[in-house]
Amino acid sequence: MAKEIERKFLVRSDEWRTRAVSSAKLMQAYITVNEDRNVRVRLIDGTSARLTIKVGKSAMVRDEFEYEIPVQDAEELTSSAIGIVIEKVRHRVPIAGKTFEIDVYEGFYSGLVVAEVELESEEDHFERPSWLGEEVTGDRRYSNMMLATNDLASELIHGVSHQAL
Amino acid sequence: MAKEIERKFLVRSDEWRTRAVSSAKLMQAYITVNEDRNVRVRLIDGTSARLTIKVGKSAMVRDEFEYEIPVQDAEELTSSAIGIVIEKVRHRVPIAGKTFEIDVYEGFYSGLVVAEVELESEEDHFERPSWLGEEVTGDRRYSNMMLATNDLASELIHGVSHQAL
Numbered sequence: 001m002a003k004e005i006e007r008k009f010l011v012r013s014d015e016w017r018t019r020a021v022s023s024a025k026l027m028q029a030y031i032t033v034n035e036d037r038n039v040r041v042r043l044i045d046g047t048s049a050r051l052t053i054k055v056g057k058s059a060m061v062r063d064e065f066e067y068e069i070p071v072q073d074a075e076e077l078t079s080s081a082i083g084i085v086i087e088k089v090r091h092r093v094p095i096a097g098k099t100f101e102i103d104v105y106e107g108f109y110s111g112l113v114v115a116e117v118e119l120e121s122e123e124d125h126f127e128r129p130s131w132l133g134e135e136v137t138g139d140r141r142y143s144n145m146m147l148a149t150n151d152l153a154s155e156l157i158h159g160v161s162h163q164a165l
Numbered sequence: 166m167a168k169e170i171e172r173k174f175l176v177r178s179d180e181w182r183t184r185a186v187s188s189a190k191l192m193q194a195y196i197t198v199n200e201d202r203n204v205r206v207r208l209i210d211g212t213s214a215r216l217t218i219k220v221g222k223s224a225m226v227r228d229e230f231e232y233e234i235p236v237q238d239a240e241e242l243t244s245s246a247i248g249i250v251i252e253k254v255r256h257r258v259p260i261a262g263k264t265f266e267i268d269v270y271e272g273f274y275s276g277l278v279v280a281e282v283e284l285e286s287e288e289d290h291f292e293r294p295s296w297l298g299e300e301v302t303g304d305r306r307y308s309n310m311m312l313a314t315n316d317l318a319s320e321l322i323h324g325v326s327h328q329a330l
Binding site: 032034035038039051053055063065067069073075076077080 | 199
């Protein structure tokens, strides 16, 4: 089990692209969604897959359990998903000793771009690059779980993203 | 993913004990419980652990995905269980080419004994030993999920088991 401590931001511009060191196509779906826990399956570049259990109410710190699973299991589990399957390309961008993960959504949420940075502690400092926009840590509309399962979230996001991007 | 086809019975007597070929102490807990799916963690003899996802509404046939996980993860997940932790000793009893699994519950459900047999298909035939009691396949009170999470189930089971055992 790992403690996951992360902060989430909107993204102002494409300037991060020149510093991206890798990218992967992610398809992810939720198998169960409850108030304080969820189970997610993720296909990475169609060639590997992971099952992730997150437990905890805090948006910033949660217990996370992650296991490699067969790609075929992931495809079968995805067919039992609750809500929609989220598609995005995740780019890794190292900045001053931290790695930002920039998620560029495709499909239903095309136009939405979100950056996450993983921290050592809740007080951990990090450099804010100029392309980093408004912080949305804890804004449930931007959680992938909500994006996958909540129609209201999708309306709001689409409204916001057309203004912000 | 495996299809799980099984039938469940109460047990009339202890006669199966002389034919048991192995036994294991199981502790199991539910991480998520939904109408048509659940996620379970199981500790086996305290030395190995499995995470199991079951999807499907039928009591007799469900999709089952099972993964070996670290014992420490299982212990941590168990501490986030929904409902109570079920404790039982599972005995394996081969009868005419099929294996019956006899679960002898401990702790909260002490006194309850349930036999399950896994089948090739819903029509698959099997020999019924004399110690096999009333069939309870599909009786939700006897699902481990209900035993773990539903107080009403526990009351009913305790009522039934005192008469039947």
